[in-house]
Amino acid sequence: MTGWRLADGGPVIPNFGHGSECLRDNGWLCTSWVRQHWGDILQPALVQHIELTLIAVGIGFAIAFLLALVGFRWRVFDPPLGAFTDILYTIPSIALYQLLVPVTGLTVTTIEIALVSYTLFVLYRNIVAGLRAVPPEVLESARGMGLTRRQTFLRVELPLAAPAILAGLRVATVATISIATVAAFLIYYGLGGPIFDALGQPDIFRTELLASGGLAILLALSADALLALLQRALTPWSRLR
Amino acid sequence: MVRKHTRRAAKAAFAVSFGVALLIGLTAFNGVAQSGVAGATKTVAKPTIVIGTKNFTEEFILGQLYGQALAAKGFHVVYKGSFGSSELANTAIRSGKMNFYPEYTGIIVLDLAKAKKFPQTAAATYQAAKAYEQKHGLTLLKETPFVDSDTFTMLTKTAHKLGVKTIADMKKVKSFSYAGFPECKTRITCLLGLKNVYGLKQVKFVALGSISIYTLLDKGQVTGGDGFTTDPQQNSKKYTALVDNKHIFGFQNVAPVVSQKLLKGSAGMQLESICNKVSSMLTINAMRAMDKAAYVQKATPKQIAHGFLAANGLLK
Numbered sequence: 262m263t264g265w266r267l268a269d270g271g272p273v274i275p276n277f278g279h280g281s282e283c284l285r286d287n288g289w290l291c292t293s294w295v296r297q298h299w300g301d302i303l304q305p306a307l308v309q310h311i312e313l314t315l316i317a318v319g320i321g322f323a324i325a326f327l328l329a330l331v332g333f334r335w336r337v338f339d340p341p342l343g344a345f346t347d348i349l350y351t352i353p354s355i356a357l358y359q360l361l362v363p364v365t366g367l368t369v370t371t372i373e374i375a376l377v378s379y380t381l382f383v384l385y386r387n388i389v390a391g392l393r394a395v396p397p398e399v400l401e402s403a404r405g406m407g408l409t410r411r412q413t414f415l416r417v418e419l420p421l422a423a424p425a426i427l428a429g430l431r432v433a434t435v436a437t438i439s440i441a442t443v444a445a446f447l448i449y450y451g452l453g454g455p456i457f458d459a460l461g462q463p464d465i466f467r468t469e470l471l472a473s474g475g476l477a478i479l480l481a482l483s484a485d486a487l488l489a490l491l492q493r494a495l496t497p498w499s500r501l502r
Numbered sequence: 503m504v505r506k507h508t509r510r511a512a513k514a515a516f517a518v519s520f521g522v523a524l525l526i527g528l529t530a531f532n533g534v535a536q537s538g539v540a541g542a543t544k545t546v547a548k549p550t551i552v553i554g555t556k557n558f559t560e561e562f563i564l565g566q567l568y569g570q571a572l573a574a575k576g577f578h579v580v581y582k583g584s585f586g587s588s589e590l591a592n593t594a595i596r597s598g599k600m601n602f603y604p605e606y607t608g609i610i611v612l613d614l615a616k617a618k619k620f621p622q623t624a625a626a627t628y629q630a631a632k633a634y635e636q637k638h639g640l641t642l643l644k645e646t647p648f649v650d651s652d653t654f655t656m657l658t659k660t661a662h663k664l665g666v667k668t669i670a671d672m673k674k675v676k677s678f679s680y681a682g683f684p685e686c687k688t689r690i691t692c693l694l695g696l697k698n699v700y701g702l703k704q705v706k707f708v709a710l711g712s713i714s715i716y717t718l719l720d721k722g723q724v725t726g727g728d729g730f731t732t733d734p735q736q737n738s739k740k741y742t743a744l745v746d747n748k749h750i751f752g753f754q755n756v757a758p759v760v761s762q763k764l765l766k767g768s769a770g771m772q773l774e775s776i777c778n779k780v781s782s783m784l785t786i787n788a789m790r791a792m793d794k795a796a797y798v799q800k801a802t803p804k805q806i807a808h809g810f811l812a813a814n815g816l817l818k
Contacts, residue, residue, distance in 0.1 A: 272783035274791045275813035277806060280799030294800060301802075355586050362590065363597035367554065367583045445557060446586030454584070461558040462797050463714035463733055469800075 284468070291468045302455055302469075307476050310451040313441045314484070316373055318434050321380030328381070329388035339389060350382035354443040362447070372444045379440055380433045387429025391422030424499050427492040431485055438481040452477045548576060548769045552600040554583030556591055559796045559803065560650065560732060560789070564604040566807035568758060571780045572773065574817045588613050596638050601761035607631040607645060608752035610759075612691065620690070624649070624753040631757070641762050643777045645755040646784035648732060652692055652751045653743040654680070655729035657719050661742045668745040669700055675725075681708040681715045682728030692728060695750030716741065731786065734794035757781070776816075783814055 283291035295303065328346075332339035357375045365371040395418050403413045445453030452473050459470035493499075551572055555565035562584070569579045582600055585591040588609050594600050607624075610631035611617045621627040624645075632642040654669050661667070664675055672678065686692035687707055696702045708724050715727030716735045726744075731754075735741055758777050765774055792810060795801045801809075811817045 271785040272788050272810070273813040274788055275809040277791070277795035277799050277801050277809055280801070284800045285798055298802075355590060358586075358590055359593050362593050362599060366597075366599040367594060445584060447584070447590070448582065449557070449584040457557055458559065458562075460712075463735075464717060464797070465712045466797075466800065 287464055287467050289467050290471050294468050295472050303472055303476065306450075306452045306454055306473060307480065309444075310438070310441055310453075310477065310480060313369070313372065313376060313444060313451050314434065314437045314480075316369075317376035317380055317437050317441070318430070320373070321377045321384055321433065321437075322430060324377065325381050325384035325388060328385055329392070332385070332389050333392045342385065343389075346381040346385045349378040352378070354440075355446055358447050367448050369448075369450065372441075372447060372450065375443070376437055376441060380437055383433040383436060384429050387432070388422070388426050391425025391429070392418055394425065395421045420496070420498075423496045424492065427488065427495065431488040431492070434484050434488060435481045438477060438484060442477065452480075548578065549601075549764055549773075550578045550580060551602050551764065551773070552580045552582050554581075554585060554591055554594055554600040554603045556588065556603075557584040557586055560793055561604060562803035563792050563796065563806050564756060564784075566803045567780055567784070567811065568602070568604065568777055570804075570807050570811055571776050571816045574811070575772065575776055577769075577773065595640060595759060595761065598761070601764050603759050604756050605631075605759050606650060606754040606756055607642075608651065608691070608754040610634055610642075612752065620749065620752050622749055624755060627753040628755065628757065635759055636762075639762055640759055641765070642757040642759060643774060644781050645757040646781045646789075648756070648784050648786040648789040649754050650730050650732040650756070650789070651754040652682075652686070652728050653731055653736070654696070654726050654746070655715065655719070655736070655741050655743045656726040658740060658742045660719075660725065661744070666744060668747055669696070669702075669750075670747060672700070672702055672705075672744070675704070677704045677706065678725035679706040679708050680726050680728070681710055681718050681724040684709045686728050691750060691752050695748075699748050699750050732789045732793050734790050734797060737787075737790055756784070780811075780816060783810075783816075 279285070281291060281293050284294060325346075328342050332342045354375050357378075358371060361371045361374055365374065399417060399421070400413065403417045408416065441451050442453030442456055444451040445457045455469050455473035456477070459466040459468075459473065551569070553565050553569050555561040565581065569581060573579045583591070583594055583603075585594065588605065591603050591605070592614050595603055607627045608620070608631075611621060611627055611634070615630065615634040617630060621630050628642070628645050635642055654672075664671075666672055666675070680693065680696065682692055687709070688694060690698070693705070693707055696705055708718070708727075710718075710727075715724070715729050716733070718724045719727060719741070729736060729741070729743065731743070736743065758781070760773075760777075764770060788810070792806050795806045795809075796803065808817070
């Protein structure tokens with residue numbers, strides 16, 4: 262690599278190339294950059310982002326479901342559990358990382374703990390609300406037909422709550438896709454990496470911002486559409502209404 | 503009919519959602535186990551260096567510079583962490599989750615050690631920073647010649663027109679505006695310093711959004727702005743940074759913060775000499791050229807560090 266040394270006798274400063282004209286002008290979408298860095302920046306970030314989201318929503322749903330069962334079955338626990346998920350949602354990620362890093366380190370686990378705790382807020386409320394919304398006369402008839410408590414829950418309450426639960430899942434998934442960018446405040450992981458990298462330059466790196474931010478938006482839209490389809494497939498009766 | 507339909511769908515919904523949750527849970531634990539293994543690498547003769555950086559371009563380049571130079575001499579280097587704040591980086595290195603990160607000396611003194619008075623020389627800043635790190639099982643290696651501090655930058659022609667050379671000269675200007683990142687407003691090394699140390703009460707602050715101060719200056723929308731000394735634009739005669747006689751912007755040389763354990767034995771001595779050699783080459787012109795390669799040519803930090811180290815014979 263050719264380079265030059267300044268008169269001050271400092272180090273050799275190599276020639277770093279010129280970059281394309283589009284990049285030097287900070288164009289909105291320099292396709293050459295996108296093609297060049299799809300493999301080493303964009304695609305890995307997208308895959309990591311999907312992984313972050315799936316794990317967060319999966320574990321978040323399992324935990325929220327168990328909490329909601331408790332809050333639904335024993336009403337006294339509902340307000341404190343609701344308040345608990347509210348408080349978790351308000352903790353800034355950087356503050357949470359400060360507490361977690363000495364224990365869980367610079368890992369995906371640390372990020373997932375933050376992301377999972379953010380999903381609980383939406384999921385818990387939706388599941389409880391869905392279960393509560395079952396009309397009393399329906400429960401009355403179920404009892405009249407001789408269904409046990411457990412049978413009533415599995416065959417009546419849960420199916421009737423399913424649309425609300427799935428709606429919660431959709432909101433939580435889309436929200437997590439956007440919140441997962443905070444991973445990049447701890448480790449270079451997910452689409453937050455290139456997004457903050459673009460934002461941190463003196464003049465925003467437009468191509469990188471548009472490419473990585475665009476991927477995040479596309480991911481959110483596709484996840485939403487997919488869950489909408491799942492919702493239709495799992496609750497065919499709701500279409501009759 | 504409806505009931506039967508309902509029952510089957512409910513079972514399916516239940517099975518699917520729990521299946522998915524279980525599957526995802528398992529993958530997660532698998533991932534956790536794997537990252538645990540990756541963290542605990544075998545101890546060979548040379549210690550593993552776990553490098554973290556803060557999450558902006560110049561730090562990424564610095565991390566790659568030290569990392570690649572060490573890897574070239576047979577050290578096992580792992581890159582971990584891209585921190586949103588110095589406090590987070592400090593927590594990570596103090597809890598042993600990494601053992602190497604490049605930091606600005608003034609930041610250590612002011613933001614981490616929370617010194618009430620800013621040291622008046624670069625050497626005093628370095629000493630204060632080192633003393634702080636040594637209290638926590640860490641230490642500082644040699645600092646870079648370059649300094650990346652805030653500035654009061656304006657168009658050279660504006661400076662001529664106003665007849666100002668130093669920040670103190672701005673007292674005679676009736677009203678002017680100063681652009682900077684939002685956090686500048688509450689920092690003594692930025693707007694607060696202009697107001698309280700220099701007594702420039704007439705300054706109007708403009709918070710930067712997505713446009714650099716240089717663009718705002720070019721468009722004539724602000725009088726001055728908070729450029730950094732390593733910004734490539736500072737090389738141009740078009741802009742002038744006013745002299746800061748009272749040192750509100752402080753001394754922000756970079757020095758690697760390392761765990762004291764890393765410096766033990768002959769490997770430790772080798773590590774120290776490699777890093778000091780890299781640091782000694784990081785002059786203001788070198789850093790501006792590398793930042794420019796990232797900001798303008800859009801080269802990646804890895805490419806930039808490789809180019810610089812290769813040109814200076816540090817990869818042999």
